[in-house]
Amino acid sequence: MNPIRRALENEAATLGTWYGIRCNLIAERCGAIGFDWVIVDLQHGTASWDGLLSLLQSLQLGGTHSLVRVTGHDPAEIGRALDIGAIGVVVPMVSTADQAKFVADATRFPPHGTRSIGAARNTLGGDPLSQDPFCMVMIETVEGMQNLEAIVATPGVDGVLLGGADLAVSMGLPKEQIYASSPPPPVVEAMEKIVEACRKHGKVAGNAAMDASEVEELLARGIRFIPVSAAGLFLISGAKRALADCRTIVTAFTG
Template sequence: MNPIRAKVDSGSPAVGAWVLSPSGLAAEVFGSTGFDFLILDAQHGGITWDNMLAVLQGLGASTSTPLVRVGWNDPTSIMRALDLGAAGVIVPMVSTAEEAARAAGATRYPLDGYRSFGPVRKPSSPAQANENVLCLPMIETAEGLANLEEIVATPGVDGIFVGPVDMALALGHTAIDYSAVHPAALEALDEVIRVCHAHGKLAGSVTLGATGVADLLGRGVDFLTVGSDNAYLRQGARRDLDTVAAWLASNDRSEG
């Protein structure tokens, strides 16, 4: 069973973060922090086909389950990410059941799908691979929300990942406070959680800072991200610089 699914089935949410940096070394360090899963972002981050393998290898010694957010609903990209060692894929901008079926089919070998056999790393039997993989389409459009029931019910879809900013934009809310999730997106998330749980599927989303964790968990999400490698790097540097600046402000070294 996929470790994320196992964690949720045990009664606890799975907590993860985004990997934006194309560094295997950074991924190795980040993977040692204890997140349940890490998402390599090949849509908006620095993850490309030139560096994805090295980043996945960097996570190889960690207990964090590696997922890849592919750039688009492209079967070739989905299959290749899995062949390189991803335990599942997050597929952006899925708006119809047909699009969901295209994504799900690429994650599983026949007869459950149409994935071509050619694992580069961590080979397993087709049956084991089909059982352990996660296909997580992103609902982030008004059309996707309207087709939610059909998307969730699509065979091979293991859960839904809500993109709150794109969802708010799609619903016409262009003035977004990026420090919080728009109420319209939260309302959509509540519906996603309801439908996913009715079908026995996972429901996940993104926090734009740790302050949103309690709210999302209270709403019933099964898995969520709480930050990114870049954000934590920036925050750590900023914290220490602020400490130095505070000391300098209270200790005038020009005297004496």
């Protein structure tokens, strides 16, 4: 069984992070931290297709399997990510049931889907035709929320990850709400609808968090797939804390 699917059995929660840095060494260290999974971000990060194989290998060497956030709905891109070792994909901007079926079919071989046979790395083991990659679609638009029920009910879609910032933009919310530290009420309402629909159809609801307090809030709302912060942000926040501590000592020492 796909390790992500196994970890989510019985409504257990899983924690991962976003990884968008074009560095294999940091990827290996990130893989060794203990996340349940890591999402390699090809949509917004600096990671790219020419280095994806090495990043997936480095994360796996560290001890963590990966999903890949692809850049769009291209079946060839989805299949390629799975062929070179991702055990699932995160697909952005899914707004209709037809789009959901299109991308879900791209993750599975016939007769259950349309994926072409030709895996280069069988990280899931066993018969490649029996593999069960994890398909997480992102709802990030008002149209997606209008089609929520049909998207979640789509065979092959394993869960929905809310893209709260993009949804807020799609809703026409003011900038102070889009960039607020807490999600605005309309986005919270969307999250609750996603949780309800996922629970109804036996799928998993996902939402990103920045810290432990946000994780606690999401768990209370029924979210079970939680990317926590991002590798680049961890590096920056750690460096800031260390520098601030050192500055305090220097100030005290020099008077």
